[in-house]
Amino acid sequence: MVKNKKIEETPLMKQYFQIKNKYPDALLLFRVGDFYETFVEDAIKVSKILGIVLTSRSNGSSKVELAGFPHHSIDTYLPKLVKAGHRVAICEQLEDPKKTKTIVKRGVTELITPGTSTNDQVLNTKQNNYLAALYFTKKEVGAAFVDISTGEFIVAEGSIDYIENLVNSFDPSEIIYSKLKQEEYLKYFPQKRYTFLLEDWLFSSDYSYEKLTSHFKTKTLKGFGIENMNTAIPAAGAILHYLSENKQDRLKHLNNISRIEKDDFIWLDRFSIKNLELINPNLVDGSPLINVIDKTITPMGGRLLKQWIVMPLKDKRNIEKRLELVDFLFKNEKGNTNLGEKLSKIGDLERLISKVALRRINPREIRHIKNALSHIEGIKKVCENSENKQLFKINEKLNSCSLLQEKIDKILVDEPPVNINKGNFIKEGYSKELDKIKDLKKTGKEYILKLREREIVKTGISSLKVGYNSVFGYYLEVRNTHKDKVPEEWHRKQTLVSAERYITSELKEYEEKILSSEEKIDTLENEIYQELLYELTEYIHPIQINSKAIAYLDVLLSFANIAQEYNYTKPQINDSYVIDIKDGRHPVIEQNLPVGDDYIPNDIYLNNDNQQVIILTGPNMSGKSAVLRQTALIVLLAQIGSFVPASSAKIGIVDKIFTRVGASDNLSVGESTFMVEMLETASILNNVSERSLILLDEIGRGTSTYDGISIAWAITEFLHQNTTKPKTIFATHYHELNELASTLKRVRNLNISVKEYKNKVIFLRKLKPGGSEHSFGIHVAQMAGVPNKIVERAKLILEELEKQRTNIKNNKVVGGKVSVQLKMFDVTDPIYERVKRELNKIDINALTPIEAMMKLNYLKSLLKKDKG
Numbered sequence: 037m038v039k040n041k042k043i044e045e046t047p048l049m050k051q052y053f054q055i056k057n058k059y060p061d062a063l064l065l066f067r068v069g070d071f072y073e074t075f076v077e078d079a080i081k082v083s084k085i086l087g088i089v090l091t092s093r094s095n096g097s098s099k100v101e102l103a104g105f106p107h108h109s110i111d112t113y114l115p116k117l118v119k120a121g122h123r124v125a126i127c128e129q130l131e132d133p134k135k136t137k138t139i140v141k142r143g144v145t146e147l148i149t150p151g152t153s154t155n156d157q158v159l160n161t162k163q164n165n166y167l168a169a170l171y172f173t174k175k176e177v178g179a180a181f182v183d184i185s186t187g188e189f190i191v192a193e194g195s196i197d198y199i200e201n202l203v204n205s206f207d208p209s210e211i212i213y214s215k216l217k218q219e220e221y222l223k224y225f226p227q228k229r230y231t232f233l234l235e236d237w238l239f240s241s242d243y244s245y246e247k248l249t250s251h252f253k254t255k256t257l258k259g260f261g262i263e264n265m266n267t268a269i270p271a272a273g274a275i276l277h278y279l280s281e282n283k284q285d286r287l288k289h290l291n292n293i294s295r296i297e298k299d300d301f302i303w304l305d306r307f308s309i310k311n312l313e314l315i316n317p318n319l320v321d322g323s324p325l326i327n328v329i330d331k332t333i334t335p336m337g338g339r340l341l342k343q344w345i346v347m348p349l350k351d352k353r354n355i356e357k358r359l360e361l362v363d364f365l366f367k368n369e370k371g372n373t374n375l376g377e378k379l380s381k382i383g384d385l386e387r388l389i390s391k392v393a394l395r396r397i398n399p400r401e402i403r404h405i406k407n408a409l410s411h412i413e414g415i416k417k418v419c420e421n422s423e424n425k426q427l428f429k430i431n432e433k434l435n436s437c438s439l440l441q442e443k444i445d446k447i448l449v450d451e452p453p454v455n456i457n458k459g460n461f462i463k464e465g466y467s468k469e470l471d472k473i474k475d476l477k478k479t480g481k482e483y484i485l486k487l488r489e490r491e492i493v494k495t496g497i498s499s500l501k502v503g504y505n506s507v508f509g510y511y512l513e514v515r516n517t518h519k520d521k522v523p524e525e526w527h528r529k530q531t532l533v534s535a536e537r538y539i540t541s542e543l544k545e546y547e548e549k550i551l552s553s554e555e556k557i558d559t560l561e562n563e564i565y566q567e568l569l570y571e572l573t574e575y576i577h578p579i580q581i582n583s584k585a586i587a588y589l590d591v592l593l594s595f596a597n598i599a600q601e602y603n604y605t606k607p608q609i610n611d612s613y614v615i616d617i618k619d620g621r622h623p624v625i626e627q628n629l630p631v632g633d634d635y636i637p638n639d640i641y642l643n644n645d646n647q648q649v650i651i652l653t654g655p656n657m658s659g660k661s662a663v664l665r666q667t668a669l670i671v672l673l674a675q676i677g678s679f680v681p682a683s684s685a686k687i688g689i690v691d692k693i694f695t696r697v698g699a700s701d702n703l704s705v706g707e708s709t710f711m712v713e714m715l716e717t718a719s720i721l722n723n724v725s726e727r728s729l730i731l732l733d734e735i736g737r738g739t740s741t742y743d744g745i746s747i748a749w750a751i752t753e754f755l756h757q758n759t760t761k762p763k764t765i766f767a768t769h770y771h772e773l774n775e776l777a778s779t780l781k782r783v784r785n786l787n788i789s790v791k792e793y794k795n796k797v798i799f800l801r802k803l804k805p806g807g808s809e810h811s812f813g814i815h816v817a818q819m820a821g822v823p824n825k826i827v828e829r830a831k832l833i834l835e836e837l838e839k840q841r842t843n844i845k846n847n848k849v850v851g852g853k854v855s856v857q858l859k860m861f862d863v864t865d866p867i868y869e870r871v872k873r874e875l876n877k878i879d880i881n882a883l884t885p886i887e888a889m890m891k892l893n894y895l896k897s898l899l900k901k902d903k904g
Contacts, residue, residue, distance in 0.1 A: 047139045049075070049100065055127055055144065061232075062123035062147060065110075069133075072113075072126075073104040085120045086113050114148065115157035121230050123149045147282040150230045151210025154185045154387075154394060161384060162330070162338030164188065168208035169271040169278070170199070171239050172217045178267030180275045181206050184394070186339070186386050187289035187580055191268035192296040196224050197305075197723070202296065204306035205346040207315075212278055214239050227306075234274060241266065244273020251276055251287070260293045268295070289393035289576050302348040302675060303692035303723070307716055311695040312668055313624070314345050325669060328627050329678065331597045333376055335384040336583050337590025344591065348675040350691050355609050357426070358592060358677025363606055364424045365596035366679070372593060375418050379590055381411040386583035392572045399452035399461040402568065405579070406444040412436045412582060415589075433585040435578045440571070447568050462561050470560045477553040480546050484510060487542065495521050503537075510547040511537040595678040602627070604679035607670075612688035613644040613726065615671065615763060619683035622666035623673065626681065636801040637682070640667050642763040644726065647784050649756055651774060651807065652767040654788030659801040660767035661697065663788070664731040667765060668693050671729060690763075691727040694720040696735060714747075714893065718886035721754060728762035730755065734769060743896055745770045750888060756780045774807030871895055 045053065048068070052075060056064050063082060065072040074082045083090035083103040092099045105113050110126075117124050126146045133140050148155070151167030159165050164183045171178040177199040181190045192202055203211070203225065213221050215233040237243065248257060248269065257263045262272075272293065279287060309315065313324045326345055332338045349355045365372055385408045391397035392405075412434050419431035452461035464471060488502045491512065501513040508529050514522055515535045526538040598604065602623070619637035626635035640663070641647055654660050670680045674687045696716050713735065720730060735748050748770055755764050761782070766773070777783045785807040874895060883891070 051139060051142060055125075055142065059123075059125040059144060059147065062125040063117060064125045064127055064144075065114075066127045067107065067129050067142065068104075070107055071104045072107055072110065073102060076101055079103040081122075082117065085122075086116055111155065111157060115153075115155055118148055118150055118153050118155070118158050121150060123147065123232075145283065149210055149232065149282060151208060151212075152184060152279065152282050152284055153209075154391065154396060159185055159387075161335040162332070163342060164206070164339050166206050166208040167275060167278070168203060168206065168211045169275040170203075170211060170213045170217075170221065171267055171271040171274070172213070172220045173267055176267050178265070178269070178271040179203070180268060180271035181208065182275050182279070182290065184279065184284060184287065184290070185390055186336075186583075187291070187390050187393070187576075189272070189290050189293045190296055191262055191265060191272050191293060192298070193265050193268040194298055197719075198298060198303075200224055201303060201305050204309055205304065205343075212274060232278070234278065238274050238277050239270040241270055244270040247273040247276045248293070251290070252293070257293075260295075262293060262295050265295065284394070286394050288573055289390045289580065291577055291580075300350060302350055302672070302690060304346060304348070305694070305719065307697075307719075308668075308693050308695045309346055311697040312665055312672070312693075314672075315342065323624055323628055325624055328624050329594070329598050329673070331594040331601075332590045333379040333593075334382050334586060334590045336382075336386045336587035337379075337594065340587040341591045341594065344676045345672070348672050349677070350675070350689055352609050352611060352689055355675055355677055358595075359606060359609070359679075361424065361426045361592045362595045362599065362677060362679060364422075364427075365593055366599050366606075369600060372596060375415070375589075375593060376597075378411055378414045378418065379586065379593070382408045382586055385579060385586070389572075389576055389579040389583070392569060393576055395569065397569070397572075398454050398456060399448055399565070400454050402444060402572070403448055403450075403452055405572070406441050406448075409437050409441050409579075409582075412586075415586070419589075427589075430585050430589055433581055435582060437575050437578060440575050443568070443571055447564060456562070456565065459558060459561055462564050467560065467564060470557065470564070473553050473556050473560065477550055477557065480550040480553065483546055484543070484550075487546070488512075495523060497521050508537065508539065509551070510543050511539050512543065513537050592677065599679035602681065604681055605684060607674035607680050607682075607685040607687050609674060609687055609689065612686075613761075613763075614686060614688045615640065615642045615667070615690075615729070616684075616686040617641075617667065617670055617680075617682050618685070620666050620670050620685070621681040622662050623669055623681045625662055625666075638663055638666075638801075638803045640765070640803075642729075642765070643688075644761040644763065644782075646782055648761050648782035649752060649764045649766065649780070649784070651752070651776060651783060651785050652765055652787065652803075653769070653771055653774060653785070653807050654767075655790055656769070658788040658790060660788055661733055662801075663803065664695075664697070664733055664765055664767050668695065668729060668731055689727060690729045691725055692723065693729050693731075694723075695731045695733075696720060697731070697733040711893070714886070714889040717751065718889060721751070722884075722886065724755070724758060724760050724762040726760040726762065728760070730762050730764040732764065732766045732768075734767060743892055745772050747889060747892060748773055749776065752776055752783065753780065756782055771807055777807075871898060874898075 052064070052066055055066070056078075063074065063078050065074065067073075079090060079101040080103075082088070086103075086105070088103055088105060091102050093102055114124060114126075124147070125144045126148070127142050128145045130141045130143050149167075151165065153159065153165065165185050166181045166183050166188075169180045176194055177196050178193040179191065179199050179202060181202075182188065192199065208229070210230045210232065211221075211225070212232045212234055214236045216236045218233065221231070245257070249255060252260075257269070262268060276287075279285070310318065313322060315324055315326055317324050326342060329345075330338060330341055332341055349358075383404055385405065388397065388401055388405050388408070391401060413436045416431050416434045416436065419427040419434070422428060422431075447463060447466050449461055449463050453459075462470060464474075484502055488500060492498060492500050495518075497514055497518045499515050499518065502510060503513055504510050511529060512526065513535050514537075519536060522536070522538065526540055528536055528538050530537040599606075617640045620640055621635045621637050629635060636659075640650075642650065652660050652663065666681075670682060670685055671687055671690050672693065673680045674685060675690065696713070717732075717735060720732075724730065732751070735744075735751060748766070748768055749772075752764075752766060752773060753776070755762060756776075774785045777785045784805075786803050786805060787807055789802050789804045878891060880888075
């Protein structure tokens with residue numbers, strides 16, 4: 037129950053609390069006349085979010101907080117409430133206040149949440165708005181994703197790691213799950229997302245199965261290929277229930293449900309999506325990959341491209357199918373311009389037809405559908421006349437729906453209003469009855485004007501006016517100077533400061549005819565409009581097929597255009613275990629270089645036989661991270677079907693891309709940098725496969741130098757000795773790791789070349805064989821503007837340390853004493869024996885990677901305690 041703070045319940049407030057108690061988790065927009073009002077706690081929240089005045093009014097012996105806005109401003113204010121992460125219940129007046137002597141009947145007509153909103157001001161045109169449902173069992177998790185703004189309905193099931201990756205890829209605006217599974221949800225999905233908890237029985241298998249078959253009007257789910265998906269079905273059924281409870285019961289556009297096959301897409305965890313900056317930049321002024329490669333023309337194409345980027349393909353045939361069409365479009369630049377112009381006229385056909393199903397489309401938007409369909413014919417001709425088989429198949433899928441176009445043309449005026457309540461959107465000549473009533477209304481108004489002229493002549497009142505308001509209807513207004521000329525049969529209705537208003541029986545008679553004709557016009561126009569909507573619903577499926585075909589064509593045309601503009605080449609996809617990139621470039625960095633600067637390309641070669649692990653060394657700022665990321669991005673671009681920034685690229689199919697770069701947002705929940713590093717690294721090491729691509733950047737920097745070197749060394753050995761032989765690039769500032777190449781046969785050293793000139797360092801950004809001998813950290817500090825006094829002192833200390841390291845290495849100690857301690861432990865340190873005992877207890881062969889890392893972390897904690 038909503039607490040009403042002992043507010044005296046007037047009839048209005050009693051009605052408000054009765055409705056509010058049904059929707060305690062939602063902000064209730066309560067329609068009162070021409071305003072949406074909020075009260076009590078809701079008013080306080082709404083006033084803060086919208087920046088509107090919070091007032092209060094007397095309510096019997098108490099006061100009630102109040103905040104409201106005009107009903108016609110709903111499209112301005114509602115998006116702000118939803119974007120702030122609130123459920124919003126819209127409560128309308130369900131009867132005409134004029135027709136009741138008691139309080140107006142009210143009820144919630146729409147419940148909007150972040151995952152169910154279809155408001156254009158809330159939605160991003162090039163981004164899906166998914167609602168997700170999760171069903172947890174002991175062995176696996178079922179997931180369902182639905183976007184009611186587009187009609188997509190997708191299910192999947194698998195391990196928690198797999199579903200976690202899918203959730204991060206789909207990035208839902210809202211997630212629903214069982215109240216009994218809150219502990220599991222928070223454990224595996226710590227990121228802040230809008231969630232809503234449902235009763236556990238709503239996830240029962242029988243209820244969900246019946247809910248789905250009832251919705252699709254089928255006896256089984258075999259036709260959709262999900263009959264035996266026992267964890268996905270409860271999630272999908274719960275989503276349909278949730279939509280129904282949220283007043284989303286017109287879902288004819290959800291006419292299909294498809295499954296995600298785990299083996300169809302590359303494994304990309306949330307760290308890789310973030311580290312590679314695929315969709316969002318890590319810095320405020322950064323640029324993600326999608327900003328560079330998105331040249332799509334339609335909103336549908338933009339949404340599809342975003343899906344492809346986070347879900348690259350693994351199937352060679354499907355990748356080559358995309359590449360083949362991109363290649364054809366790439367070589368047909370002149371024709372592409374023509375095709376692009378036609379695509380630009382389509383608009384968001386997918387979301388428009390979904391609005392038809394939801395019954396939330398206005399007359400102007402229906403006109404947009406007609407216009408879009410008229411341009412599909414031109415796209416069909418381009419595809420039909422093409423020698424490319426894929427384009428010809430797209431032509432066969434496209435349907436211009438000519439009969440529907442004719443219907444819309446006959447019914448709607450060429451430029452209809454956005455608001456149906458404004459009327460006058462039905463074309464003259466379509467309905468004889470409607471035209472007749474409109475003529476009557478028109479002649480009625482003309483008659484009233486003639487009546488005024490006649491009465492002026494009859495009475496001699498030259499300033500006589502005819503007016504109208506909602507209280508008195510039509511009236512005659514006479515200035516006080518002419519009051520003595522008013523005939524006796526006129527009836528006075530209102531006295532003003534300088535005039536009087538009158539009505540006559542003749543005026544009221546024609547007023548009734550005009551008003552009744554207006555009401556009939558509204559009724560008839562609405563009936564015709566509803567008939568048109570019904571007709572449109574029969575075309576939902578073919579128009580959805582149009583939308584998908586156009587989105588596919590749009591994305592591949594975008595790939596062809598960026599290939600021409602950025603000088604990309606067609607990659608060769610094969611089933612080998614080799615990645616061979618010549619003159620590779622970072623797609624984002626090269627587009628953001630200062631004018632006149634050229635990106636320095638580099639070759640990368642990896643295989644599972646003799647160059648499985650690359651130890652990449654070089655100074656900070658030299659470009660190590662860029663080489664890592666560009667390798668992953670080139671592979672990813674190739675496997676979504678795009679040309680790539682390289683002179684050539686032979687890509688053996690990759691099934692997983694892992695990255696470990698920098699500290700993640702887990703730091704905000706209290707985990708140390710080192711712990712975050714180890715958890716993320718453990719996730720990689722426990723999930724590697726023979727087709728994995730692993731990119732590690734500066735592993736171990738979250739702890740002390742010796743710990744870091746030890747961990748990095750052990751990780752490299754593990755990856756090298758692992759039977760799957762995952763391809764790995766390890767960028768590090770630990771030059772000691774270069775020694776691994778002499779003992780591990782598939783490890784190779786590369787470094788970013790630099791040039792020293794007059795005690796300065798110049799970054800050449802070119803890869804060359806061998807390890808880097810120096811870190812050039814002092815030079816970088818100098819470039820960053822560190823005071824010269826500190827830089828010079830650092831140089832002296834470095835010289836001394838390097839001398840001592842050389843002497844220790846050669847078993848020579850100058851003067852019999854080492855001035856700077858370089859050993860991990862002093863032999864006189866009392867903790868030495870304890871650490872030694874702990875190390876002797878460890879069975880290295882029995883340890884998993886994560887256990888080894890945790891053990892090292894424990895030993896480090898012993899050292900800290902000793903120092904404390």
